[in-house]
Amino acid sequence: MQGVYEYFPTERINFGETIEVALRRELEQMGAKRVFVLASNTLSQQTDALTRVKAILQDRFVGVFDAMPAHSPRSALLQALAMAREVEPDLLISLGGGSSIDGAKLVQVGLAETIRSHDDFNAFHAQRGADGQIFVPKIRDNGLRQIAIPTTLSGAEYTTTGGSVDDIAHKKDLYIARQLVPVAVILDPSIARLTTEWLWLSTGFRAVDHAVESICSPTANPFTDATCIHGLRMLQRSMRRTKKDPDDLDARLQSQMGVWLSTSGMGRGQHGASHGISYSLAAIANVPHGHCSCVLLPATMRFNAKVNPERQQIVSEALDRPGQPAADALLELLEELGLPRRLRDVGVQREQLVPIARTVLATGQARFNPRPVREESDVLEILETAW
Structure with a gap:
């Protein structure tokens, strides 16, 4: 190591x-x-x-x-x-x-x-x-x-x-x-209670993305595992609570603390294609950051599943869905929170997919993905899965 x-x-x-x-x-x-x-x-x-x-x-x-x-x-x-x-x-x-x-x-x-x-x-x-x-x-x-x-x-x-x-x-x-x-x-x-529900929950899923991509990163280490696995567990449980009771301030603080933990891997070379594609998705299709993660993370997990099944099972366990495919567990969380799950649900047009893919490759922002993203077809595979 x-x-x-x-x-x-x-x-x-x-x-x-x-x-x-x-x-x-x-x-x-x-x-x-x-x-x-x-x-x-x-x-x-x-x-x-x-x-x-x-x-x-x-x-x-x-x-x-x-x-x-x-x-x-x-x-x-x-x-x-x-x-x-x-x-x-x-x-x-x-x-x-x-x-x-x-x-x-x-x-x-x-x-x-x-x-x-x-x-x-x-x-x-x-x-x-x-x-x-x-x-x-x-x-x-x-x-x-x-x-x-x-x-x-x-x-x-x-x-x-x-x-x-x-x-x-x-x-x-x-x-x-x-x-x-x-x-x-x-x-x-x-x-934080003043934040509208869709923005609170969608940015919460952005934090879920931070944790998941850090856990699944090829450069994951014991420190980021400890913080991000626990942060993911805190996030998903507290967000479900906030959805049921927006006035639960303890749940909001739990979510805030979960973000603190889950962000310990981000910015240190641990983000993958979900984050990498989201920058171009936001710039070209004007999709809010939280919604970028909602539509891209499950598709990215499916793209990566063949190279990191053990890591993805850690994600499923932290989501309280042991044994379930991580992508399915994430989609279930999105459904419970009432968040979008498809690119077309957040206003993305099909003709924007190729420009998004080309920009991702040009910027190199998906270069740390567990399964290499080297070709336009790699990005398009993720985008088509999310479509």
Whole structure:
């Protein structure tokens, strides 16, 4: 057994406390004076979540950007960067799901590297070189960090990767640097209760995808097995509880903790074709990340079944369905949660399948799949199974 497990520079996870307790403590500990907030529009306009945050910040609050669409497109990032540059923050707070958290990461990149135009982003995202290898450009660290208050189960708060759609080229780009992981995370189930059911459960299935692809990865190790198997068990049980009783705050906290555990393998070379294809699916067909996992993970498991049956049985056991094919157990969970299971159910058009497959191969984002994905036909096999 050989390998390297990289710990990311997250300093604290605050769990089970309200933001009134945890955020105040974080602000004092970090000595922040000028705080810029990136909040989801729904939380900002339709709930009291932003009001609660502003009441805690008081005169530290210098502004908010609450118009970030799904997948954090470059056009919206440029607007957020213009606002942030004007107020010169010494700390960012994200309040919302993966788009808000990734938006804050990209604001870090943009301020550090003086990004002012659409094309300025091109120098800093991971890309495939002429030799076929993935090259990750170095991103300057100007010391600006983020506190994440996640309200979905995307897991973006635990990774050093920020995703953004190039909304001219229609592709998802990844920006990777150690300083992009939030310095602190606050898991407050009372804030999470404000999230709509479809978004909560679908991003929860995204976290299931994190766990499953880590368990099934060729680079799985005892540490990620311990965290991801237990995280998967916590996730599926708590999500079933939340579906039955949306006001069960203990179940929501259990899901949040399950995300923390299940994300321990992601961003460390353990994602497979489900994640790899989802980036292109999101960019080309505008499918939300959670729904990408819903429709792709069972099909990916069927594609991989011939090469990792023992690992897939571990997944079935963690789903409380020992002896059942993992793909079937995942489809059963999706049905119970009322989530989509087919590409056509999330608005994907058949003519989009080939462009998706070609983009997956061009970016190399499915290169860590247990069963090699080398040809367009490999990607199309998964997509046809999911169709």
